[in-house]
Amino acid sequence: MTIRILVADDQHLVRAGFRMVLSAESDMEVVAEAADGASALALARETQPDVCLVDIRMPPPDGLEVTRRLAGGGRPGAPKVVVVTTFDLDEYVYTALSNGASGFLLKDAGPALLTEAVRAAVRGDAMVAPQITLRLLQHFTKSRRRAAHEPAEPLTDREEEVIQGIARGLTNPEIAAELYIAPSTVKTHLGSVQAKLGLRNRVEIAAWAFRTGRAE
Numbered sequence: 001m002t003i004r005i006l007v008a009d010d011q012h013l014v015r016a017g018f019r020m021v022l023s024a025e026s027d028m029e030v031v032a033e034a035a036d037g038a039s040a041l042a043l044a045r046e047t048q049p050d051v052c053l054v055d056i057r058m059p060p061p062d063g064l065e066v067t068r069r070l071a072g073g074g075r076p077g078a079p080k081v082v083v084v085t086t087f088d089l090d091e092y093v094y095t096a097l098s099n100g101a102s103g104f105l106l107k108d109a110g111p112a113l114l115t116e117a118v119r120a121a122v123r124g125d126a127m128v129a130p131q132i133t134l135r136l137l138q139h140f141t142k143s144r145r146r147a148a149h150e151p152a153e154p155l156t157d158r159e160e161e162v163i164q165g166i167a168r169g170l171t172n173p174e175i176a177a178e179l180y181i182a183p184s185t186v187k188t189h190l191g192s193v194q195a196k197l198g199l200r201n202r203v204e205i206a207a208w209a210f211r212t213g214r215a216e
Contacts, residue, residue, distance in 0.1 A: 001027065002027055002028065002029050003027055003028045003029070003050050003051060003118060003119070003122055004029055004031045004047070004048070004049045004050045004051075005022055005028060005029065005030050005031065005049055005050065005051050005052070005053060005118065006030075006031060006032045006033070006034065006040065006043055006044055006047060006049040006051070006052045006053070006079070007019060007022075007030055007032070007033050007034070007052075007053045008033075008034040008035075008036075008037070008039070008040035008052060008053065008054045008055060008058065008063070008066065009034075009035070009053075009054075009055040009058060009084075010035050010036060010055065010057075010058035010059060011055075012035070014055070014107065015033045015035075018030070018053060018084075018114070019033070021111045021114055021115065022114070022115065022118070025115055027119075028115070028118065031047045031049055032044075032046075032047045032049065035058070035059070036058050036059035036060070037058055037059060037060050037061035037062055037063065037065065037066045038059070038060070038061065040052065040054065040066050040070075041061070041066060041069060041070070044070055044079060048077075048079075049079050050079060050080065050122055051079060051080045051081070051082060051102075051118050051121050051122060052066075052070055052079050052080070052081045052082070053082050053084050053114075053118075054066050054067055054070075054081055054082070054083050054084070055083075055084060055085055056083060056085040056087060056092055056096075057085070057086075057087065063083055063085070063096075064083075064092065064095050064096055064099055065099075066081075067081045067083060067096055067099040067100060067101050068099035068100065070100075071099065071100030071101060071102070072099050072100040073100070078100075080102040080121035080122065081100065081101045081102060081103075081121075082101065082102055082103035082104070082105065082117050082118065082121050082127070083096045083101050083103065083104045083105070084105045084106070084107055084109075084114070085104075085105075085106065085107065086106065086107050092104075093128070093132055097126075097128075101126075102117075102120070102121035102124075102125070102126050102127070103117040103120065103121055103126055103127040103128060104128045104129060104132060105117055105127070105128075105129045106129050106132075109129055112171075112173075113127070113129070113171065116171055116172075116173075120201075120202075124201070125201045125202060126201040126202060126204075127171075127202070128169075129169075132169075149197070149198070151196040151197050152195075152196050152197075152198070153196050155193065155196060156189075158179070158181075158189055159189050159192060159193050159196075160214070161175075161179055162175055162179075162186060162189045162190060162193060163193060163205060163208075163209050163214060164209065164214060164215060165178060165179070166190075166202045166205050166206050166209070167205075167206045167209035167210065167214060167215030168215065169206075172186045172187060172190070173186075190202070190205075193205060
């Protein structure tokens with residue numbers, strides 16, 4: 001399957017750079033580019049992309065509102081939205097994820113993380129830049145830990161290691177390298193963890209790890 005992507009950013013060079021990175025992937029195609037929020041919404045309706053890469057600060061509506069209109073509410077067939085921005089501000093992260101974003105990256109994240117975030121969004125997973133993930137989740141340790149449900153089945157030692165890697169903001173390839181296993185094996189363990197915990201994505205797994213004291 002070819003992943004159809006819309007890129008929305010008010011800087012031409014940024015759009016061109018993303019197009020170059022994404023078009024180099026055999027399973028990705030950039031079907032539209034938008035320089036402002038209004039164009040992004042119109043082109044999303046016209047081209048029906050699978051994933052929209054959206055900047056935050058661009059002519060109105062801004063990227064946070066675009067995210068809400070495109071991904072909010074969980075409408076069937078709605079595109080996935082990955083916010084890619086220069087601005088590493090907590091309020092943006094919280095609002096973007098609350099508005100339905102499937103990822104939040106900084107523009108200096110690099111090609112590998114960008115393409116992985118696109119694929120994660122298509123899978124229904126969530127990819128947040130590692131440095132943001134840690135800060136986003138550490139608030140669970142600042143106050144009294146909330147009770148967290150126990151897994152439906154006991155977690156294996158390897159699954160526990162994968163959970164700890166996710167809580168540290170590592171990508172699947174980074175976890176694989178650290179544990180000396182294949183990325184596909186990490187993906188298998190991740191699927192098992194999600195099933196046992198009844199969680200949807202790695203952000204929820206990381207939050208669960210913080211609540212249960214598996215990460216600090």
